[in-house]
Amino acid sequence: MIVFLATVVVGMGTYLSRSIFILALARRKIPDPVLVALQFVAPAVLGALIVALLIDEDGSVAIGIPEVAALGVGAGVAYRTRNHILTLVAGMGVFWVVRALV
């Protein structure tokens, strides 16, 4: 139930962020400093998320050689190909191979 409610809240927030200028503030502009900050939201949050998802329940960071190798190769493949499917395949492949070796 709590998961469903959390989903509803995120859904409402998402709709608000997509609709606010279209519905209410059509004649307003986003202030310059906000625009500058907004462009760093995605990289900052994604960088934080990647690390946060590799933290164990007890708060210790579970980043070993397989994870680092896979994320590195994944980043390289994403940069070169700009293709999420190849990124996923290469990254998981490296993860499995390195894990079997170490």
Next chain:
Amino acid sequence: MSVDRAIVRRGITDALPLFVPAVPFALVIGLAIVESGIDPFSGWSGSWLIFAGAAQLTLVSLLGSGAAVIAAITAALVVNARHLMYSAAMAPPFQRQPAWFRWLAPYALIDQMFALTIIEADSEPETFRTYYLAAGATFWILWQLTTALGLALGPVVPQEWNLEFAVPLLFMGLLVLGIDKWTKAVAALAGAGVTYVFAGLPSRTGLLVGALAGIAVGFALERMRR
């Protein structure tokens, strides 16, 4: 009022190739819901309640990994803050649209829809509306189906594949694709580093500290450059 079928067809055929990069996201969201142990319907409901892949994946994977609910909600909403820019950019063409469409359309203003329809902003209002609805409906239907497919595949995938690692991997792909200047790379590193330092904070709230630090670092660097 007759609907121009040629425009509908163009909306659908323009949407299809753009959906391809979203397929791994949709499947991984389905898998992540199964992996997280949250109830499948609640997890999948994000597909239509939120209709934004990165936010849904953030919410599901954080809730599944024992994050505080408020931290998971905040992180998902912060991931979605980019939509403010889409909303502001799309405001002018929407001022010539009827109220019902202005209320409905933002629900479908996903990344791909923004990319597709911002270049149609100068079209005649009815053409714009038909195109938007056709492309939006295409994305919406495919998204519901592919996230459900991921959900169905979840129990079939062996545990030892550790497919939950696909989630940070996909976020890494998104991150790299979004970096077009060095200040963004530094913001990402700051976000990651600070989250690492604050990993011991309860319920993954270190994530929020890291995200804020990353934004602050990027903002400060950008200001110094000017």
